[in-house]
Amino acid sequence: MNILIVDDHPNIARVTEVALGLLGCRTFTTGTTSEALRLLCTEKVEAIFLDLNLRGESGLEFLSKLTALDSGTPVVIFTAKNKCEYAEEAQRRGAFSYLAKPFDLDDLRRQLTQIEYFHGNREGALITQERWGSP
């Protein structure tokens, strides 16, 4: 699976790359939303892992932009465990799911399973409750 990671924290970005690589994913990584848009145009991306605390355009603003583009690419947002209110706001803006930091390989694996399921079952609505049901 091809994943675009949008996170301007280099250490987090790198550990996510390696972790997704271990789970068989190919990753593209950037710290800016403009570069993310460029990658979305040039690469086949099946999911986006987006940090909300970007230094330039905020992750939430970028998420709204992605939703407006209606690309159908699921967006998983990174959020700290004590910032779940942002996850709710992200859900309202069209995020597919959220990944609370710190995460481990099992958390990532669960996200990938849901994304695969989403791509296999475009209706997607059936799993919405499960995705957002618990942190």
Add this chain to the structure above:
Amino acid sequence: MRLLRLFLVRMSPSTRPVALAAAREAYPNAEVVEVGAMDDIGYDVVARNPELVVLTEPDTASAAHAIQALDSDGLPRWAVVILGSDMGEFAESVPPEQWNPQLLARVFRSAVQQHQLMCDNLRLRGDLRTIARRVTHDLYTPVGCITTSAHVLEAVLFQGDKESVEEMVQNVKNSSAEIARIIDRVSFVLRASADPHFPDRIEMSGVVAGVLRELESDVRAAGATVAQPATWPEVTGVSQWLHVVWWNLLKNALAHGGAGPQLRMAWKFENNVFRFSVIGRGAPIAGPVRARFFRPFDQLHLLPVPGLGLSIVQRLVALQGGRCGYECPDEGSSAFYFTLPAENARRRPRWEGPAGEERRATLRNIAHVF
């Protein structure tokens, strides 16, 4: 005694002599300004002197204006004393038959002390919120990175992937260093805010030389040039705070100045105020981004401002009676500046809280309350 600016608003002929006598008794060195209405009070962006507004029989709008006014840091701008009107829940009122210079002088002093304590309280609560929300979040990121790196490390060790092992170990080291940096910076600014520091006479040249020595490798790595004026003034301030202020401004300019930034450090003296700046080449920064510069540390929980550096600068400069800002001297350059009042000599920092006579008076008040 601190210099105080006292505004007497719309004093009637009968009230004026009592209020002036009370002002002279309470604050003999105060600058007394008489105005006809609240709107006549100007806004001095340079001065950080404590202020007291005394109103007589104000209408509701004037009273609300006085009570709700905020300074540029979002704190109540001045202490307010209202003579004569029954303001209900807004303020204590003193009926006219009790007005005499001695009583009003005590009221003026109490109002100023109460205002100072309220500002300190609001700032400290803001600091707590910043620590509870913003700083913990900032710490959570590297802590989370270490945790996730450990999980990944476990997996890559099992696979014998040496390159990934080295990367994850480096990740742990970087994240640990990031945690230490955050703790050091936050600890510094909190200690500066909590512990009294009396300003000394300082040669700014010595402070600048120390900062440039510390940043030598950063300057070289960025391919930057840093020009200095031929001379630096002697100022009144706290040396280690000024060191941190310059360090952050230069570090910021090096980080965001593009490739091979050409930086210029400058100073001037105008209207009894020193103004120091770091000027870089580049297009002016857009308004929304600019608005996030120098947010007070105690308000960092309210807005997603990246980085702590400029907020730390704002606090340290405010503690020395100055202000910070961003400006575009011309189309092709940007300047981050801070000011220091020349008359700051031996003046207590604003946030230090009551001291000496005032502190004893406050303790008496507290003892009386309890």
